[in-house]
Amino acid sequence: MSNRRNWLKQIGLGAIGLSFTQFETFANPSAENYVSLDLDKSPILLRSNENPYGPSPLARAAMQKSVNSSNRYGWDLSGELISLIAKKNSVSDNNILLGAGSTEILDLVLQYTALKKGNFILAETTFNYWTFPFEKLGLKKITVPLTADKKHDLTAMLKAIDSDTKMIYICNPNNPTGTICNYEQLVSFVKEVPKNIIVFVDEAYLDFTKEKSLSGLVIENQNLIITKTFSKMYGLAGARIGYAIAAASTIDELSALKSSPNLSVSSVSTAAALASLNDDKFIQQVQTANEEVKKYTIEQLTKLNLTCIPSQANFIYFSLDNYKKDYFKQLENNNIQGTKIYEENGKWTRITIGTMKEMQQFIEAVK
Secondary structure: OHHHHHHHHHOOOOOOOOOHHHHHHHOOOOOOOOOOOOOOOOOEEOOOOOOOOOOOHHHHHHHHHHHHHOOOOOHHHHHHHHHHHHHHOOOOHHHEEEEOHHHHHHHHHHHHHHOOOEEEEEEOOOOOHHHHHHOOOOEEEEEEOOOOOOOOOHHHHHHOOOOOEEEEEEEOOOOOOOOOOOHHHHHHHHHHOOOOOEEEEEOOOHHHOOOOOOHHHOOOOOOEEEEEEOOOOOOOHHHOOEEEEEOHHHHHHHHOOOOOOOOOOOHHHHHHHHHHOOOHHHHHHHHHHHHHHHHHHHHHHHHOOOOEEOOOOOEEEEEOOOOOOOHHHHHHHOOEEOOOEEEOOOOEEEEEOOOHHHHHHHHHHHO
16 A cells, blocks of 8 residues: 555655646547547547546556556556455455456456357347357357347346356446446346356446446355456546456456466556546546536437437437438538447437537537
8 A cells, every 4th residue: 555655656646636627628638639540630539438538647647657667567566456456346356357458358258158168148239349259269149138228138138048058248337328237136136147157247337327336246256257447437448457356266267368367458557547546536527527518418419309318328329210311421521430320220329428529519510
């Protein structure tokens, strides 16, 4: 603990604070500092659920300082980060595994599941890119439709379990719908799933909510694996750092699939993550800004007669069924990068919440 405090003092970051106005001015890396292949254009990036305000001041300073020692391996700093993550999640150090973004953790869990052979279950509309190698790994994928209000159908997922099921994946809040299963629902769900089946919960966007993490349940539930990331709330998508929380025995088994556990993350990224976890004020500012801009955007889309799903994350899922123009052409004409149609029935798409200025430009573009 004292080492971490001393390290923060060394980089001169005792108490950086920003007013909301300063925060908005400071926070435009998504457009103004983006390097496009076409240097005459600076697109508005509303496609990947990135944090337009990050990294935090502490993280930026930490990365700059850590470059000077990046000729050395970051073993000690990794240990510091693991200890802080463990403390914040009320678990032990041996319950944590670092990864190059939660993407590496997702890949590891898929490989881990494949060792057992069989099938895995996930929602029909969810974050599924990480599952694409499943056939080559000898797995079968079973998808379960969302409920009418675009939430995970936990009852249907339980019914989909068969003797070959090895893992169930839940993205909470769900990407792309922004809907959430509350803590009590998931606790009950975990209890009902047979203990030989992995329950894999992706909490990439949980920091945008007031819901409690399931991380504290991994000790008594050996089949529960949680993944979290610094890419979203903490604004470190390009730094590639995330982690798994699970029973110590599960962490050991996941680690065995890596040649160097906890060392796939650079010392620069580790320093940024460690500093980010100590920047509570910045996180509060991001949460406040996200809620204010999200409220504005939903109100404006609703005025355009577009149905929006209430979102618990930093993006909005809405229907283009009533939209009379070519939505994607409107985005293209205004140099805005959005996503795609996720569900043809209703023409549902997703848009990331940017800064207020960016979302005002987005609304003007689609009017």
